[in-house]
Amino acid sequence: MLDKNKKRVVCHPDPGFALGRHITIEYYDCASDVLLHKDAVESVLLRAAKESGATIISSSFHQFEPQGVSGVVIIAESHFTVHAWPEHNYAAVDIFTCADNIDLDTAIHSIEAHFSSRRVVISSDQNRGILPSGFESCVTNSDEKVMDRRTLPIAWERVYENTKPWGVSTSVDVYDCHPDMIKDPECITDFVGRVCEKLGIMDTENAPLVYYDETETAAGFAMNRSIETSGISGHFAHTTKTAYLDVFSCNKYGPRELSEFFLSYFRGSHYKMQVALRH
Numbered sequence: 001m002l003d004k005n006k007k008r009v010v011c012h013p014d015p016g017f018a019l020g021r022h023i024t025i026e027y028y029d030c031a032s033d034v035l036l037h038k039d040a041v042e043s044v045l046l047r048a049a050k051e052s053g054a055t056i057i058s059s060s061f062h063q064f065e066p067q068g069v070s071g072v073v074i075i076a077e078s079h080f081t082v083h084a085w086p087e088h089n090y091a092a093v094d095i096f097t098c099a100d101n102i103d104l105d106t107a108i109h110s111i112e113a114h115f116s117s118r119r120v121v122i123s124s125d126q127n128r129g130i131l132p133s134g135f136e137s138c139v140t141n142s143d144e145k146v147m148d149r150r151t152l153p154i155a156w157e158r159v160y161e162n163t164k165p166w167g168v169s170t171s172v173d174v175y176d177c178h179p180d181m182i183k184d185p186e187c188i189t190d191f192v193g194r195v196c197e198k199l200g201i202m203d204t205e206n207a208p209l210v211y212y213d214e215t216e217t218a219a220g221f222a223m224n225r226s227i228e229t230s231g232i233s234g235h236f237a238h239t240t241k242t243a244y245l246d247v248f249s250c251n252k253y254g255p256r257e258l259s260e261f262f263l264s265y266f267r268g269s270h271y272k273m274q275v276a277l278r279h
Contacts, residue, residue, distance in 0.1 A: 019129025020078060020098040025108055026123050027091040031116035035086040036270050038063040038071070044114040045073045045080050045093075052107035054080075054097070066263050067270050077102055087259065087273040091115060096128070156254050165277040167229065167250040172259045174243040176269035182236035182243055185210045185221055191265055192225050192232055198258060199249045201230050243268070248278070 034040045042061040049056050054075040061071030067087065073080040078096040085091070095107055112120050159165075181187050188210050196202070210223045213235065220238040225231065230249035237244070243266050247258065259273045 018127035020096055020127075021104075022094065022096045022124070022126045022128045023104060023108075023122060024124045025093045025095070025111070026121040027093060027112065027115050027117040027119075028089065028121070029118035030084075030089045030091055032086045032089050032270065032272065034115055035069065035084040035089070035091060036067055038069050041069045041082060041084055041091075042071055042073075044111055045071065045082055047114060048107045048110040049073050049075055049080050051110050052103045054102050054107075066260055075102075080107070087271050089272070091117075156256070159277070160252055163277055163279070165279050167248055167278045168253065168255065169246070169248045169276045169278055170255040170258060171274045172243075172245045172247075172262050173272045174245065174262050174266050174268040175241070175271065177236070177241050177243050178267035179238070179241060181266045182220065182241065183238060188221055188223050188234075188236065192223065194261075194265070195232055195247065195258070196227060196230075198261060199230055199247070199253055200251050201227050201249070 034044065038061045042059055046056065046059060054077055057074040057076055059071065059073045061069060063069055069082070069084040069086075071082055075097075077099040079094075080096075081094045083092045091111075093111060095102075095104060097104070108120070108122070111117075209225065210221055213220060213222050218235065218237060220236045222233075222235045224233045230247075230251065232245075232247050234243060234245040236242075243262065245262055255273060255275045259271055262268075263271045
């Protein structure tokens with residue numbers, strides 16, 4: 001039930017001022033070797049805060065397994081935060097300030113340079129804590145929607161429910177694989193069997209086709225397997241110790257969970273992932 005005694009928030013012709021400014025920045029096509037390491041990401045955020053003129057109080061950063069970094073730099077004026085996805089060469093950064101002494105352009109460009117980002121998007125620039133003249137209190141009805149805009153799903157379960165794709169295609173590059181794993185055709189055959197289990201398909205036919213590609217620039221084993229409405233293929237480059245894997249299936253599966261299994265199986269250092277919904 002709505003409390004009729006509460007005031008509705010309306011656009012005030014003279015909003016007065018805001019308590020803070022909140023900017024969200026999307027950093028695409030970053031250097032994955034930076035995003036992979038907690039200390040490197042922390043160094044970039046601390047540098048940006050310092051160069052912008054912010055007063056640094058403390059910082060806390062966490063390294064996720066198998067990869068990914070989240071962290072916050074607390075400043076006297078508020079905070080800098082980051083969430084990094086090395087598999088997508090992407091980092092999401094928030095800068096919140098309640099003072100006018102911070103050079104936001106300097107901070108944004110500093111992070112861009114040290115993440116080696118080739119594409120930067122300022123996705124939002126908000127006034128936070130808008131106070132009207134006279135410091136009157138502003139209260140929204142709790143049952144009203146905060147924002148009247150489309151919210152994108154962030155979980156694959158919701159993507160399946162919302163879009164109902166015919167199938168999902170996932171491409172994964174696993175770097176610094178253990179040489180003994182990618183040079184052993186029996187390991188590759190076993191790998192395909194385990195992927196089938198995770199996709200929920202029965203591999204009752206012949207073993208996957210595993211062959212050696214003697215091309216000078218791509219020397220290494222390759223494999224291809226088609227089962228029912230699913231397909232698994234891969235190339236295992238001996239020179240770069242990289243596994244290039246592609247999976248398509250009409251069965252519902254989690255691309256990230258599958259990618260992390262690939263990383264664990266081949267004992268790689270990190271991975272990159274691209275996903276396409278097929279309709």
